[in-house]
Amino acid sequence: xxxxxxxxxxxxxxxxxxxxxxxxxxxxxxxxxxxxxxxxxxxxxxxxxxxxxxxxxxxxxxxxxxxxxxxxxxxxxxxxxxxxxxxxxxxxxxxxxxxxxxxxxxxxxxxxxxxxxxxxxxxxxxxxxxxxxxxxxxxxxxxxxxxxxxxxxxxxxxxxxxxxxxxxxxxxxxxxxxxxxxxxxxxxxxxxxxxxxxxxxxxxxxxxxxxxxxxxxxxxxxxxxxxxxxxxxxxxxxxxxxxxxxxxxxxxxxxxxxxxxxxxxxxxxxxxxxxxxxxxx
Numbered sequence: 001x002x003x004x005x006x007x008x009x010x011x012x013x014x015x016x017x018x019x020x021x022x023x024x025x026x027x028x029x030x031x032x033x034x035x036x037x038x039x040x041x042x043x044x045x046x047x048x049x050x051x052x053x054x055x056x057x058x059x060x061x062x063x064x065x066x067x068x069x070x071x072x073x074x075x076x077x078x079x080x081x082x083x084x085x086x087x088x089x090x091x092x093x094x095x096x097x098x099x100x101x102x103x104x105x106x107x108x109x110x111x112x113x114x115x116x117x118x119x120x121x122x123x124x125x126x127x128x129x130x131x132x133x134x135x136x137x138x139x140x141x142x143x144x145x146x147x148x149x150x151x152x153x154x155x156x157x158x159x160x161x162x163x164x165x166x167x168x169x170x171x172x173x174x175x176x177x178x179x180x181x182x183x184x185x186x187x188x189x190x191x192x193x194x195x196x197x198x199x200x201x202x203x204x205x206x207x208x209x210x211x212x213x214x215x216x217x218x219x220x221x222x223x224x225x226x227x228x229x230x231x232x233x234x235x236x237x238x239x240x241x242x243x244x245x246x247x248x249x250x251x252x253x254x255x256x257x258x259x260x261x262x263x264x265x266x267x268x269x270x271x272x273x274x275x276x277x278x279x280x281x
Contacts, residue, residue, distance in 0.1 A: 064084075188218045
């Protein structure tokens, strides 16, 4: 990662993405998300959860209005805007924290940015909606661009993932999105088999070769459930292990449901890594 991408501004905050790991807290204002569907799809409940995440140490809040779990039901852009724009506006009015909109649709992203969102988190890496890159560039907003595929067939898994991400970066560059506005997400749980999910978590450092800060999103996902044979409500310990691995691999952000526990895991891991670095010097 070069000096220009060592810092990233999201909202009114500057993040030292080259040498720290921050927390993106997940706020799903949906009735059907895989682990917390229906818990925060009222305005009061969503706002209280945002306040709780801020108190527990979240650095960014990521708001999603459509579930992206396997087999999810797609909704209209109008409904997604209705679910997300109001809560974005309220959070920005009442809380001092950057807000991200989790969407792959340009109209939803534009409405969210107009409502005060500071960032766009796109699970399709600008490949679903051709207008999204233009919307992001026009607003000068930072973005998180995820690796995704319709299927899990690869000729050379890690090589193909990096090729796919380079295609995403080419789209971003062509639209005029600045390099220091981009996070990359390896896309754990999207377009990958169980084994491929384990592999990419274990090889995060390879993706840093692309020269961009990484966001890791593994919280409560099926790769943890399948490994531990546990339901979605009992996957915290598995999530914490992946968070520690993310810190050790130099990820700039982890996207999680359980903010406080992950915050503590990050702090402990960073303390050990700093001590080891000082000893080596």
